[in-house]
Amino acid sequence: MTTITIDGTGLVLLARDGETITDTIHRAGLSLNEACRRGGCGLCRVQLIHGEVEFNRTVCEQALPSDQREVGITLACRAVPRGDITIAVPAQRLRVIVPLLTTLTSTPQPAAASEGDPPEVEVRPFARVPVHRNRRKEGEKRATTRAVAATG
Amino acid sequence: MGVIRLGYVHIRVTDIEEAKRHYTQTVGFRMVKDDGKTVYLKGWDEWDHHSVVLEEGGVGVIKLGYKVNRAEDIEDIERKSQTFGVTTERMSRGENTDTSDGLRIILPTSHVVEVYHDMTLLGSDVGAINPDVFPRDLIGIGAPRIDHALLGGDNIATTERFFTDVFDFYQVERLVPDLDHMETPLASWLAGGNRGHDVALIQGDGYDGKLHHFAFHLQDWNDILHAGQIMAMDDVPIELGPSQHGITRGRTIYYFDPAGNRNEVFADGYVAQRDRPTTIWTADKLAKGIDYVTRNLSETFATALT
Ligand code: FES
Ligand SMILES: [Fe+2]
Numbered sequence: 001m002t003t004i005t006i007d008g009t010g011l012v013l014l015a016r017d018g019e020t021i022t023d024t025i026h027r028a029g030l031s032l033n034e035a036c037r038r039g040g041c042g043l044c045r046v047q048l049i050h051g052e053v054e055f056n057r058t059v060c061e062q063a064l065p066s067d068q069r070e071v072g073i074t075l076a077c078r079a080v081p082r083g084d085i086t087i088a089v090p091a092q093r094l095r096v097i098v099p100l101l102t103t104l105t106s107t108p109q110p111a112a113a114s115e116g117d118p119p120e121v122e123v124r125p126f127a128r129v130p131v132h133r134n135r136r137k138e139g140e141k142r143a144t145t146r147a148v149a150a151t152g
Numbered sequence: 153m154g155v156i157r158l159g160y161v162h163i164r165v166t167d168i169e170e171a172k173r174h175y176t177q178t179v180g181f182r183m184v185k186d187d188g189k190t191v192y193l194k195g196w197d198e199w200d201h202h203s204v205v206l207e208e209g210g211v212g213v214i215k216l217g218y219k220v221n222r223a224e225d226i227e228d229i230e231r232k233s234q235t236f237g238v239t240t241e242r243m244s245r246g247e248n249t250d251t252s253d254g255l256r257i258i259l260p261t262s263h264v265v266e267v268y269h270d271m272t273l274l275g276s277d278v279g280a281i282n283p284d285v286f287p288r289d290l291i292g293i294g295a296p297r298i299d300h301a302l303l304g305g306d307n308i309a310t311t312e313r314f315f316t317d318v319f320d321f322y323q324v325e326r327l328v329p330d331l332d333h334m335e336t337p338l339a340s341w342l343a344g345g346n347r348g349h350d351v352a353l354i355q356g357d358g359y360d361g362k363l364h365h366f367a368f369h370l371q372d373w374n375d376i377l378h379a380g381q382i383m384a385m386d387d388v389p390i391e392l393g394p395s396q397h398g399i400t401r402g403r404t405i406y407y408f409d410p411a412g413n414r415n416e417v418f419a420d421g422y423v424a425q426r427d428r429p430t431t432i433w434t435a436d437k438l439a440k441g442i443d444y445v446t447r448n449l450s451e452t453f454a455t456a457l458t
Contacts, residue, residue, distance in 0.1 A: 033451060033452075034452070035389075035391060035408070035412075035414075035452035035455070035456030036389060036408035036412030036413075036414070036456060036458075037389040037408065037412075038389060038408050038409070038410050038411060038412040039166065039411070039412055040166070040211040040408065040411050040412015040413055040458045041408075041412050041452070041455075041456035041457070041458060043452060043455060043456055057166060057167060057170075058166050058167060059166075060166050060209070060210040060211055061210070062210055062211055062212065062458070063211060063412065063458075
């Protein structure tokens with residue numbers, strides 16, 4: 001199963017095949033600041049800090065200029081993960097709106113979300129997001145499985 | 153009488169095939185010409201050759217066309233444009249398919265507007281002789297025609313004045329910071345005829361040359377809900393509505409086409425008249441002006457432009 005880790009939030013979302021980052025985020029009861037969901041307005045920009053994505057449609061220069069692509073910024077509504085990825089989203093742009101869906105779709109289950117509170121999301125403007133490769137630690141997968149089992 | 157109406161909207165789309173499918177199967181416009189990367193469409197109740205032009209490559213608006221009553225109106229607008237101080241150039245017949253000669257104008261907000269006096273007459277889909285009230289084979293929303301466009305601008309005051317001075321539009325509604333600062337428009341709705349507005353403008357940083365939305369006309373509130381139902385079936389992203397604008401009183405849905413350009417279905421509103429006192433909205437009531445019922449201003453209303 002492909003995972004989307006949202007850096008600094010404790011959220012690891014389980015993505016379905018061919019699903020865009022936005023689709024997974026919605027299915028997880030989260031909302032991302034966005035508008036058109038069709039790759040035109042450029043509002044759903046997120047920073048890719050680990051892994052690879054591919055666009056399911058052509059994304060034009062106006063919606064995502066090449067200098068931003070070069071530093072790993074991508075459009076969540078058009079980007080489909082190719083394998084596990086980690087993204088960073090500034091805190092003010094990501095909200096938990098249906099905690100129930102978040103617990104069903106994410107793993108490991110964030111402690112805060114299980115009590116119905118939005119998880120703490122670290123404020124990280126694009127400019128200050130450090131780029132780490134392979135920052136996933138050994139053993140994280142197992143923690144994941146346990147959390148899922150616990151929610152049954 | 154000079155400018156009659158917004159005649160065509162020429163926009164960019166990222167994928168022409170997807171756009172064709174959306175504008176014909178969801179909106180219900182008919183394709184009248186297909187040049188491969190550019191397609192021309194019309195609504196069932198429009199008689200001229202086309203009103204929507206889709207061109208592949210990018211997003212946003214390429215130009216708007218306004219139809220004038222007589223060929224002489226072109227010269228009049230050219231003279232007034234020069235006095236006003238905007239860049240113009242003559243265009244010849246056929247430069248736009250099936251469209252007469254005319255004038256191309258660059259607005260202070262950098263949008264391209266063309267005026268023309270004639271277009272190949274195709275006739276409406278119900279014809280002009282003992283017509284039925286609608287065609288039996290409508291697809292999807294079945295929108296009869298386009299309605300208006302809302303353009304962005306870093307500073308809209310001069311463009312607003314262009315529409316009153318050169319196009320002889322009148323000011324229908326206006327958004328200002330507060331009643332002590334009426335001279336600076338933040339947004340503006342202008343009309344040439346009796347429809348609520350033929351163009352609207354909204355101010356914001358980096359808005360020059362951008363499209364906020366263009367609208368399709370629908371008859372009434374029931375049609376707005378029906379449009380929403382079709383959008384649900386076709387998974388069209390909706391930003392606002394079904395609701396009603398306080399501004400213009402139009403019943404509305406804001407939604408996005410497959411390239412991310414914002415569109416609107418717009419119904420009712422009121423009959424505007426030239427001698428009508430301009431309605432003023434103050435910035436603190438913007439949410440009510442845009443979404444009268446919920447009074448919630450979507451966080452993307454002023455940030456998503458193409
Ligand atoms: S939401 Fe508009 S580009 Fe993704
Ligand atoms: Fe509108």
